Amino acid sequence: MPEIKDSSTNLSNVAQAHEVPSYQAFYLIGIGGAGMSVLAQLLHDLGYHVSGSDQVQADTLGQLRAAGITVFVGHREEQVPANAIVVVTSAVHEDNPEAARAKTLGLEIWHRSQALDFCTRSHDLVAVAGAHGKTSTSSMIAHALLKIGADPSFAIGGVIAELGTGARLGSGSAFVIEADESDGSFLNYSPAVEVITNIEPDHLDHWGSAEAFEQAFVDFTGRLREGGALVLCADDAGVKRLAQRVPARRGVGGSRVISYGFGVPLAGDIVVQLSEPELGPGHGHCQVSVTDAGQQVFHGQLELRIGGQHMLLNAGGALGAAYALGVDLAQFVTALGTFSGASRRMQRVGERDGVRIYDDYGHHPTEIAATLQAARDLAGSGRLLVCFQPHLYSRTYHNVDAFARVFAAVDDLTVCSVYAAREAPIPGVNGNTITERLGQGTYVADMYAAGLHAFRSARPGDLLLFLGAGSITHVGHAIAAGHDFASVEQAAQAKVSQA
Missing domain, CATH: 3.40.1190.10 (Mur-like, catalytic domain)
Known part of the structure; x- marks a missing residue:
């Protein structure tokens, strides 16, 4: 069995959140994210001085500024207050300059979940x-x-x-x-x-x-x-x-x-x-x-x-x-009865040339099986085509037989390369591991090229499902938007030529 290591980083240096005095400052790395922005508002409402940074100019930053919270665009070590509790998510790694600064100063570092529990x-x-x-x-x-x-x-x-x-x-x-x-x-x-x-x-x-x-x-x-x-x-x-x-x-x-x-x-x-x-x-x-x-x-x-x-x-x-x-x-x-679903849960993103295009976050065989059952009902008399991006090398390795079983139920399968997320590659494991075990389907390494292959295999009346927890969602949305199709093809060609 290949050695599988956890390459994620947990920067928290406290066992659990604790009571803190009212004069305490908090600094949130990635403050513009949906969950972190709410956390920033919660801490602010509790009376703490809150500041933070995000890599991009998210819409939430203006809302936080309007509430009196100091926010920066870009991560720079000098932005971290010397007396702050620093809050991070699992996406923040040790090489982040602000996280490194917090560590050098000996500041408390809380995971977002610890801070949310506190609030x-x-x-x-x-x-x-x-x-x-x-x-x-x-x-x-x-x-x-x-x-x-x-x-x-x-x-x-x-x-x-x-x-x-x-x-x-x-x-x-x-x-x-x-x-x-x-x-x-x-x-x-x-x-x-x-x-x-x-x-x-x-x-x-x-x-x-x-x-x-x-x-x-x-x-x-x-x-x-x-x-x-x-x-x-x-x-x-x-x-x-x-x-x-x-x-x-x-x-x-x-x-x-x-x-x-x-x-x-x-x-x-x-x-x-x-x-x-x-x-x-x-x-x-x-x-x-x-x-x-x-x-x-x-x-x-x-x-x-x-x-x-x-x-x-x-x-x-x-x-x-x-x-x-x-x-x-x-x-x-x-x-x-009025709930219309969560984004990326059998979400209809559009129709092109008579092909209905859906997007779903499913990435584990059990949830994929349930999703495919619902997709088959929606497909009706049309065929069900799937473009799948595996998520994590370890999940692909451990569940290849189960993936092969669930995808045997679709009419046409295209699989692209694994979305690695936090993991290093496992030798010999990739999207083709699934198609080879299944004995059918097409492996196209680049996700844009894979999406185009799946779309071109579809006929009017078919349902094409883009599936996976990674970046594959961008491909489905772009193909569904007719004006974006050329750019997707260009991106695919560029990526293939670089490979």
Whole structure:
């Protein structure tokens, strides 16, 4: 087996966030990002002096300046205050001049998750975790709470389509976050509500083994606040194993276990039971009931404007969180029916020459299988074509057989090179690893050339899905926009000539 190393960098030098005096300054590296800009506003509202920098002139910088926050464009070491707590994301590395300056000065460096936990201790923090479905589930919760007037805050990894953002600072008590397990940062939160959608080993470049990955979720449940609620998907085998490992925590300090799903519920007093699913192209509905200690407290029909049974299941998790927060369930279910999806989750980006073009973030075989099922429904009588960009060499290596199985269901497959993200290459592993194992499909290393190949293979009435967690999304959007097609072709030709 090739050696797989975690090449990500965790710059945090504190075990956990702690109380800090009111005169403390905070400096945020990457302050213009959606999540970091909300964090900057939170720290500012708490009375701290906040400043920060971003590499580009993002729209959020003007908003932060208007609030009285000092922001810089570009990273320079002299911008870091000598008395600041420096906040970073996992994308900031040691060679960043501001991070290096903080280290030289001996300043405290907090990960974004530590700072966000610090800021949300007075909120009802809802943390959605799981190998798949985090963005959709957390987006559903935030969207529905907003629709019913609860005015939530949220910091989500994707963009809620209707709102055009994945982060917002509201006046309500609920704060919804997508809790990232990829680098272990979800263990920095202390949630009032934890939603665990599923547990399937992933990010083994960081965790090293499936056992360590599953143990991290056990540890995550230990972060639940006293009196909080643990919302668990009863349909997932990994979550079932988790439930068996944490029985002693049930009911401790008044905490509650809420299970949701289509199958037999987990042991627990509160159950969100889904049944009778009916799916169609771009929509789905099912019956849903909520029981507490054997007493039915809600029954109705859940209708979604997005397709796939996995989306109904995500909505069940959202409903479990809503019950834990004490909101009106009938209003919440109605609000879920207005949810139009999160960006890059089976998102229609356009049509060209009669070919419908969609974009999706799916990068793990399990979530890809669910996405392809929904895509097949949308394709109707047309063919389903996929242009896939693998994400991480380690994920490609560990899951090549599963990738081959799920992609056997598509009519035409094009795979480009691996999006490396934080990893160094693994010799002999790339996009062609998947097509060779599958025994069909086309490998085109450059993602632009791959996108053009997939598009030119399509016929009017077909559905072309651009799939992957990396930069492949730009190709689908550019091809869908007719005026951009020539530039995409030129970029492809240029990249091929450089190879």
